[in-house]
Amino acid sequence: MDIVLPAPLVTPAFFDRHADRVARALIGTVLSFRGVGGRIVETESYDTADPASHAYRARRTPRNAVMFGPPGHAYVYRSYGLHWCLNFVCRDASAVLIRALEPTSGIARMRKRRGTDDVEALCAGPGRLCQALDITGAQNGAALLAPPFAVHARGRTLPISVGVRIGISKAKDLPRRFGLAGSPFLSRRFAGNDT
DNA sequence: CGATAGATCGGCT
DNA sequence: GCCGATCTATCGC
Numbered sequence: 001m002d003i004v005l006p007a008p009l010v011t012p013a014f015f016d017r018h019a020d021r022v023a024r025a026l027i028g029t030v031l032s033f034r035g036v037g038g039r040i041v042e043t044e045s046y047d048t049a050d051p052a053s054h055a056y057r058a059r060r061t062p063r064n065a066v067m068f069g070p071p072g073h074a075y076v077y078r079s080y081g082l083h084w085c086l087n088f089v090c091r092d093a094s095a096v097l098i099r100a101l102e103p104t105s106g107i108a109r110m111r112k113r114r115g116t117d118d119v120e121a122l123c124a125g126p127g128r129l130c131q132a133l134d135i136t137g138a139q140n141g142a143a144l145l146a147p148p149f150a151v152h153a154r155g156r157t158l159p160i161s162v163g164v165r166i167g168i169s170k171a172k173d174l175p176r177r178f179g180l181a182g183s184p185f186l187s188r189r190f191a192g193n194d195t
Numbered sequence: 196c197g198a199t200a201g202a203t204c205g206g207c208t
Numbered sequence: 209g210c211c212g213a214t215c216t217a218t219c220g221c
Contacts, residue, residue, distance in 0.1 A: 044213070046213075052213065053213085054206095054213080061206075061207075062206085063205080063206060063207090077205090077206095077213085078203095078204075078205065078206095079212070079213065079214055080202080080203070080204080080211095080212060080214050080215080081202075081203035081204035081205070081212090081214095082202065082203055082204075082214080082215085083214050083215070085213060085214080087213085097213055099213090125214070125215075126213070126214075127214045127215060128214090128215075131215095165213070166213075166214095167212090167213055167214065168212090168213055169211095169212080
């Protein structure tokens with residue numbers, strides 16, 4: 001019988017970097033919210049120089065205010081009037097959109113919330129992920145390294161795929177989508193298999 | 196399969 | 209008014 005030691009939380013400094021670096025480093029870490037969650041397998045980065053970012057040109061509004069606060073907090077916004085999307089705030093009002101998880105804990109609860117038994121689709125997409133974890137606007141501004149959130153470090157280096165972001169109309173050519181290479185839990189396959 | 200329409204609403208130019 | 213950092217069902221081939 002094996003004893004599984006809990007992975008340590010990432011440090012606060014983990015988030016105090018540009019979103020491009022954090023987005024890549026997040027692949028393979030484990031996100032949990034009220035005991036439900038999984039390995040992060042897909043992310044996207046956004047910053048103030050990016051026309052696709054809510055914080056483009058460091059323009060501050062009531063909606064994006066959390067992005068201008070300290071790193072290591074959740075920025076949650078509503079998409080298309082009905083889905084929620086979860087971001088991790090990083091340095092200088094940059095942020096990482098969490099796009100997909102490989103479910104590891106609380107799978108029964110996720111199935112119930114999502115209304116499907118397809119584990120590969122439970123958290124494949126930012127809206128699905130929030131529905132499975134029951135993350136809503138109520139979590140906007142919440143600290144990521146304090147209950148009910150946790151982000152656990154990964155053990156070793158993993159093969160990362162890089163591509164263009166999904167579902168945006170501006171700056172669509174930037175290579176700011178990161179994924180665990182070959183994972184079946186991605187919202188979409190990557191074209192190539194770059195590192 | 197791939198393409199597309201509809202749901203649904205807050206934030207902004 | 210307009211337009212999304214989306215998802216699902218339902219077309220057509």
